[in-house]
Amino acid sequence: xxxxxxxxxxxxxxxxxxxxxxxxxxxxxxxxxxxxxxxxxxxxxxxxxxxxxxxxxxxxxxxxxxxxxxxxxxxxxxxxxxxxxxxxxxxxxxxxxxxxxxxxxxxxxxxxxxxx
Amino acid sequence: xxxxxxxxxxxxxxxxxxxxxxxxxxxxxxxxxxxxxxxxxxxxxxxxxxxxxxxxxxxxxxxxxxxxxxxxxxxxxxxxxxxxxxxxxxxxxxxxxxxxxxxxxxxxxxxxxx
Numbered sequence: 001x002x003x004x005x006x007x008x009x010x011x012x013x014x015x016x017x018x019x020x021x022x023x024x025x026x027x028x029x030x031x032x033x034x035x036x037x038x039x040x041x042x043x044x045x046x047x048x049x050x051x052x053x054x055x056x057x058x059x060x061x062x063x064x065x066x067x068x069x070x071x072x073x074x075x076x077x078x079x080x081x082x083x084x085x086x087x088x089x090x091x092x093x094x095x096x097x098x099x100x101x102x103x104x105x106x107x108x109x110x111x112x113x114x115x116x
Numbered sequence: 117x118x119x120x121x122x123x124x125x126x127x128x129x130x131x132x133x134x135x136x137x138x139x140x141x142x143x144x145x146x147x148x149x150x151x152x153x154x155x156x157x158x159x160x161x162x163x164x165x166x167x168x169x170x171x172x173x174x175x176x177x178x179x180x181x182x183x184x185x186x187x188x189x190x191x192x193x194x195x196x197x198x199x200x201x202x203x204x205x206x207x208x209x210x211x212x213x214x215x216x217x218x219x220x221x222x223x224x225x226x227x228x229x230x
Contacts, residue, residue, distance in 0.1 A: 003159065031216055042120070042206050042220030043160070056217055091160070095216055105216065107152075107160040 002026065004108035006092050012114045018080035021111045025073070025094030031055075032069055033105060034077050035091040043091055049075065079113075087115045118143045120209050122221035129197050130229050137192040137224050139207030146212035149190040151181055152220075155203045163205070166190065177201070199230045 005024040013019050025032050030051050035043035046065065048056040051072035060067070064083070069075040079086055089110040095103040123138035141147065151163040164175025171183040181192045190207060207221040 033216070040222065042208070042222050043218075044220070045217050048215065048217060055215055093160075103216065104162050104165075105218065109159055 004092055004094055004106055006090075006108040006111055008111055009109060010112050010114075012116065013082055014116050015084055016081040018078065019082055019113060020076050020078045021090050021092075021113075023075045023077070023092030023108060025075070025092070026106055028096070029094035029106075030072070030097040031095045031103070032075050033091075033093040033095075034067055034075070035093065037089040037091055037110070039088070046077070082113075082115045084115050087113055089113070118209060118211055118219045120207055120219050120221035122205075122207055122224050124224045125222070126225045126227070128227045128229065131199055132196050133228075135192070135194040135197045135201070135226070137205055137207075137226070139190045139192065139221060140188050141190070141207075141209045141219075142188065143209065143211055148210040148212065149181070149183060150208040150210070150218065151175065151179070151190075151192050152206045152208060153203050154206070160206070163192070197226075197228050199228045202226060202228045 007022050032049045034046045036046050037043040046060045047067045049069040052069045067077045089112050091110045092108045093105040095105045119142045121140045149166040152160045153163045154160045163179055164173050166173045166183045174180045179194050183190050204223050204225050206223045208218040210218050
């Protein structure tokens, strides 16, 4: 079974530039999550999708971050404009359905973003 | 707001030593509890989870964790660590009324010396 795919794996940009990350969840998984992991901290949920609808985006900095999940499969996360404090690993995860906790979340390899 | 605290940032052990990693959470309601592991160069993966029933749960690779509700704790244990257990370990909590949202602790890096 193929895992969660993410690209790019690494990205270096200057502050005020824009950047986009892509995630392809495990086939058949209805729920998709984006987490931000700053060095030395645990992952923090940015946004949760159930199919193509947003379930929770309470911690997404909406003035600069946006995310979409068209057709309920792939998802993109965008930052525009980037700030130095956005340097982090961005993790995508998916789970089978309903966003229920007992459905294990499977994580992708992450995209490491460095903002200079 | 819910939070998760892991007591140790970095633990160094010799092979065959026993391991206990602390995890405490703050939330008064029903919780689901998880330990995730990230081996060097690999993805985060689930080690074990607790939802209900026996508070002592067993996971992969000989790990176990005990849920002590009165102490708001979910400590991870292994009787005898191996060099291959070198990894970062994350405790995570899900509140029963918040869908799949996980709140992670800051992680504990475990280094096992051969």
